[in-house]
Amino acid sequence: MDIAGFALVVALLTVTPGLDTALILRTSLLAGRRAAWGVTLGIQLGTLAWGLVTAAGLSTLLAASQLAYDVLRWAGAAYLVWMGVRMLLVRKDAHVEAPAEREVRFRTGFRRGLVTNLLNPKVGAFYVAMLPQFLPSDAPHAGSGLLLAGVHVAEGLVWSAALIAFAAAMSGLLRTPSVRRLLDRVTGLVIVGFGVRLAVD
Numbered sequence: 115m116d117i118a119g120f121a122l123v124v125a126l127l128t129v130t131p132g133l134d135t136a137l138i139l140r141t142s143l144l145a146g147r148r149a150a151w152g153v154t155l156g157i158q159l160g161t162l163a164w165g166l167v168t169a170a171g172l173s174t175l176l177a178a179s180q181l182a183y184d185v186l187r188w189a190g191a192a193y194l195v196w197m198g199v200r201m202l203l204v205r206k207d208a209h210v211e212a213p214a215e216r217e218v219r220f221r222t223g224f225r226r227g228l229v230t231n232l233l234n235p236k237v238g239a240f241y242v243a244m245l246p247q248f249l250p251s252d253a254p255h256a257g258s259g260l261l262l263a264g265v266h267v268a269e270g271l272v273w274s275a276a277l278i279a280f281a282a283a284m285s286g287l288l289r290t291p292s293v294r295r296l297l298d299r300v301t302g303l304v305i306v307g308f309g310v311r312l313a314v315d
Contacts, residue, residue, distance in 0.1 A: 117265060120248045124266040127240070128273050133194075133308050137230065138274050140201075140301040141223055142281035149219035150281070154274040156227025158267040162260065163232065168241035169259020187235045187313070194230070194309030201302030 134157050142150035231237060241263075248262055 116248050117262070120244070120262050121265050121269065123244060125269050128266070128269050133230065133234070133305065134227075134270075134274075135277065136301055136304050137227065138277050139281055140297055141226075142278045143285060143297055145219050145223070147278055147282060149223040150274075150278045152220035152223025152225075153227035154271065154278070156224040156229075157231045157274075158227075158270050160228050160231025161237070161267050161270060162263050164237050164241050165245065165259045165263020165266065168238070168245045169257075169263075189233050191309045191313035193233050194305050195313075197226070197230075198302040198304070198306035198309060201298045201305065 137153050137157075138150055141153045245259060245262060
């Protein structure tokens, strides 16, 4: 099993700016580390799920069935556009949260990261295209797939920790109400853009 080769491929994928990076940075800057780690762990659980499903052969449905791919693609696009529009329409006073709301940030972030990852068929398409090339023919595919997905998750956790640390270092400058609203607007536009791009691909 070429773990090093797979690690290099997913390292390049991980550090390429994209939806996950935007979500983690935005959440860390606006809601703090706890919520950002919720998003991160949700994303990584989704990655593990895609790795296991691919290794088990189930995600070949995405490659073989245009209908299955399109259903997942449209569901993902609708979710991203909905999430982005909510950020664009956030009220000026929406960042003033009660203590009870702050306590559920981790759970909310986790759900957002997990759903975003699972509804992104491009993650599944990546695993369908790449994972079989690194799975040994003489080893259990489910176990090998989980191992390789675990490598991806480990790299994702390291990268996410760096993003969260950067956001924490910058939080003093970027947490004023006007900057927070600007971050919501910019991130909302980026996420809506990802959703539209997913819909038209």
